[in-house]
Amino acid sequence: MSNAPALPDKPKRRGLLIGIVAAVVVIAVVVVALVLGNRDDSTSTTAGGESSGETVRIGVADQSLPYWRTYTDLAKSQLGVTVELVNFSDYTLPNPALSQGELDLNQFQHIQYLANYNVEADDDIQPVGATAVYPLPLYSLTADSAEALPADAQVAIPNDAINQARALLVLQQGGLLTLKDGGTAFSTTNDIETSKVQVTAVAADQTASALQSGSVAAAVVNNNYATAAGLPEDDIIVADDPTAAAAAPYVNIFAARAEDKDDETYAKLVDLFHDPAVQEVFLQDNPSAVVQDVPAADLQASLAEVEEDAKAAAGQ
Known part of the structure; x- marks a missing residue:
């Protein structure tokens, strides 16, 4: 070998260049992998160190209301849970969908409605958290009071068993x-004994x-149907009192399958509904609602009592 320095010949120069490029590519791949790995790690835990990546499907009847956007955003940022809302316009559908595993939770009904469903369907869906009690109002676009309605005026009420009973009251x-x-x-x-008006029962989503x-x-x-239809509170001529003791069975709930009633993630999602940021928007959307925060065990005990009443009413 010569001691004098010599320039590498052309083939060696090309080989060196290829080697350098290959090394750069390898380094780039490693860097990208590390970056992606770090990014995945950053989205797999929340600030509190909780695992993310879980998706929970919740059936609702008012998906368009802004508070759900606040709720789903906080579920992602605080709990690392992706909440998928599934909207239903027919009250008869969310409970079967939950029972059949198409949903993880639903939030559209009160205890009285769930009790009637469980008895009629021989199901065991359970409440896992409370949201609010809403007054059930009678609206009119032509009369400013119930007394002002003419004799034999047509009045529509929901035709499902539980909302129909409450509407009659x-x-x-x-x-x-x-x-x-x-x-x-x-x-x-x-059960109507005397009536000044003609009562017609229609599907709840058709009353507005x-x-x-x-x-x-x-x-x-x-x-939810009044809100969707844009009915103003000024058109309410009668409403029940959501703060009265008689309104207790009408507290709205998050519901789950019985085997999931103690699920920790679902409990956190219930708690999230009561987060001040969610409540601020919720009460803007539902100014007449009375928010309820009742332990799941108490709700489940209340459900059991109302189910007994439902069975007695059905002659079971």
């Missing part, structure tokens, strides 16, 4: 009818449209 409160023995949480139109089309003079409209 609202009409009785407004002096528009009387119910047998004063009425119960399981009254039907067959019946009112707005002019086909009825007044309608009992559930909160």
Whole structure:
């Protein structure tokens, strides 16, 4: 070998260049892998060190309301949970969807409704947290009071068993009818003894449209349908009292399958509903709601009592 320095010949120069490029590529791949690995690590834990990546599907009836956006954003940032909302316009669908595993939770119903469903469907869905009690209002676009409704005016009420009974009690409160023995949480139109108006039971999601089309003079409209239809509170002529003791069975709930009633993630999602940021927007969306924070065990005990009443009413 010569001691004099010599320039590498052309093939060696090309080989050196290829080697350098290959080394750069390897380094780049390693760097990218490390960056991606670090990014994955940063999204797999929250600030509190909790695991992320879990997705929870919740069935609701008011997905368009802004508080759900606040709620789902906080679920991701605080709990590392992706909440997927599944909207239903028909009250008869979310419980079967939950029971069949299409949902993880639902949040659309009160205890009275769930008790009736469990008894009729021989199911065992359980409440895992409370949200609020909403008044059930009678709206009219033409009368400014129940007394101002003309005789034999058409009034629409929900046709599902539980909302129908509560609606009949609202009409009785407004002096528009009387119910047998004063009425119960399981009254039907067959229990009407005297009536100033003509009561028509329709699907709950059709009550607002019946009112707005002019086909009825007044309608009992559930909160989410009234909000979706843009019915103003000024058009309410009668409403029950959500703070009264009689309203306890009407507290709205998060519900889960019985085997999931002690799930820790679901408990955290219930707690998140009561976060001040969520509540601020929720009460803007639902100014007449009375927020409830009741332990799951108490809700489950209340459900069991109402289920016994439902069985007795059904002659079981």
